[in-house]
Amino acid sequence: MxxxxxxxxxxxxxxxxxxxxxxxxxxxxxxxxxxxxxxxxxxxxxxxxxxxxxxxxxxxxxxxxxxxxxxxxxxxxxxGICFVPQERALFHNMTVRENLRMGGYIMKDRNQLEQRIDEVFDRFPILKERHNQKAGTMSG
The missing domain is CATH 3.40.50.300 (P-loop containing nucleotide triphosphate hydrolases)
Known part of the structure; x- marks a missing residue:
């Protein structure tokens, strides 16, 4: 299938x-x-x-x-399908971690959400380093 x-x-x-x-x-x-x-x-x-x-x-x-x-x-x-347009849809005044949490707002299991965020950080270590940085202050 x-x-x-x-x-x-x-x-x-x-x-x-x-x-x-x-x-x-x-x-x-x-x-x-x-x-x-x-x-x-x-x-x-x-x-x-x-x-x-x-x-x-x-x-x-x-x-x-x-x-x-x-x-x-x-x-x-x-x-489980999401469309994110290319217009850099971020919450600029929220941190990187807060933005990732918003992406999982429909998840009922908060532990699973945190696990998924950790998976993102594993794939993109620079985000983990900057998890408390305001998303709007980042570039690239």
Missing amino acids: SLLTVENVVAGYGSGPSILRGVDLTVEKGQVQCVIGPNGAGKSTLLKTISGLLPPREGKIIFKGKEIQGLRPDQVLQE
Whole structure:
């Protein structure tokens, strides 16, 4: 069973033309997939559709064996999919650690949240060094 399967997805905005036309994508557990293309190719539209921000006109989106197309964005988030746009969505006056905690606000198990934060710090040691620094004062 694939982690994520997108089958024949068609999507667009309002009554306008379809941006995505019959998109298929499969992501296996542990696999990294890249979606590349020029501006206007539909990359963001695909991610918004997968994350529930834009309902597909046709097709299926299956995550961990469950069809998720048609779910609200908060329901898709509960399933484990999140869309973070490139606009540097940070809480600038909060610390690095506080920002990471905000990313896990839906997690009911606080111990698991702290474990996930520790995993981030293991992957990015510089963040651990700066965990009390205001996120808005960092660059890069």
